[in-house]
Amino acid sequence: MAVDGATLRLGGVYQMDFTAQDAEEASGFDVRAARLRTTIVSHGLEAFLQTEFTGAPAVFDARLRYAFSEYVRISAGLFKSPFSRSHLISRPVLPFSERPVAVDAIAPRRQVGMSARVQAPSGWFSLTGGIFNGNGRTVTPNDNQHFLYVGRATLRPKVAGGLLSIAGNIALSIDESVRLGALSPSFSGTRTVYGADASYVRGRWLLAVEGLMAELDPAPGEDQISTGGYVIGGVPLFSESLQLVSRYQRFDPDTGSVGALARVEAGLNYQPSPTVRLQFSGSVPTEELPGEEDGLRATLRLQLALR
Numbered sequence: 001m002a003v004d005g006a007t008l009r010l011g012g013v014y015q016m017d018f019t020a021q022d023a024e025e026a027s028g029f030d031v032r033a034a035r036l037r038t039t040i041v042s043h044g045l046e047a048f049l050q051t052e053f054t055g056a057p058a059v060f061d062a063r064l065r066y067a068f069s070e071y072v073r074i075s076a077g078l079f080k081s082p083f084s085r086s087h088l089i090s091r092p093v094l095p096f097s098e099r100p101v102a103v104d105a106i107a108p109r110r111q112v113g114m115s116a117r118v119q120a121p122s123g124w125f126s127l128t129g130g131i132f133n134g135n136g137r138t139v140t141p142n143d144n145q146h147f148l149y150v151g152r153a154t155l156r157p158k159v160a161g162g163l164l165s166i167a168g169n170i171a172l173s174i175d176e177s178v179r180l181g182a183l184s185p186s187f188s189g190t191r192t193v194y195g196a197d198a199s200y201v202r203g204r205w206l207l208a209v210e211g212l213m214a215e216l217d218p219a220p221g222e223d224q225i226s227t228g229g230y231v232i233g234g235v236p237l238f239s240e241s242l243q244l245v246s247r248y249q250r251f252d253p254d255t256g257s258v259g260a261l262a263r264v265e266a267g268l269n270y271q272p273s274p275t276v277r278l279q280f281s282g283s284v285p286t287e288e289l290p291g292e293e294d295g296l297r298a299t300l301r302l303q304l305a306l307r
Contacts, residue, residue: 006042022295102228162202206234
């Protein structure tokens, strides 16, 4: 829709899950996502708003982006920090129903701040850097006078028939009573996060690997080094609308109170149209690194998405 030189686009995603699991959490149905996306573009400036309606309505993204050219752009507001391949993939196209646990725990994820992205004309290289409050997905003021600095460099060498991507990430922050999810309920000190990932995609063929590490230096207290990552593969099955996927993931929070997690997973993705998607996945904990609450788990997801 175009009004007074501006273009308005509406989109959204709805995901309904049925999960059966042998763990402390109950099995049952869950509305995993019900999101509305609104995009307004005018004269190189893009405004993007994404809201989530599961539970209390919440703002997931509120971003302004200006493109100086197709190679240089800046973003400001609440949006995904430029860190981790899996984190930057949109939810409707994830190969499994959820991102790896290590990515959700270690990557800085959504933040309030600004970033700039520069890309080579041929697309073989891009560099993104940002400065953020470091408090996470909240519009409350910064926790102190320091900021979270995030950078990501990506190489995309030319490969016949597919897309090869190799990237590295780094983030640095000095925090004061910041909630870091599975890493810490309230962290004060220096946080340094590293990550690297590589992927090859050719249609429904997929091979990707990613590793992450967070070094937490509390003041006072003992250092904490959390590590994790995943390896994932996907192949088309009978047709391009059906994909078989498998994944191994591992996460060690190094908290002393929660054990390491390691799981082997397999699944099927059936997408008869760009709007409709059906996902089935099952996972089992490995015997070497069982977590205290690990168990067998299977999820069936129905998704409707308009992008």
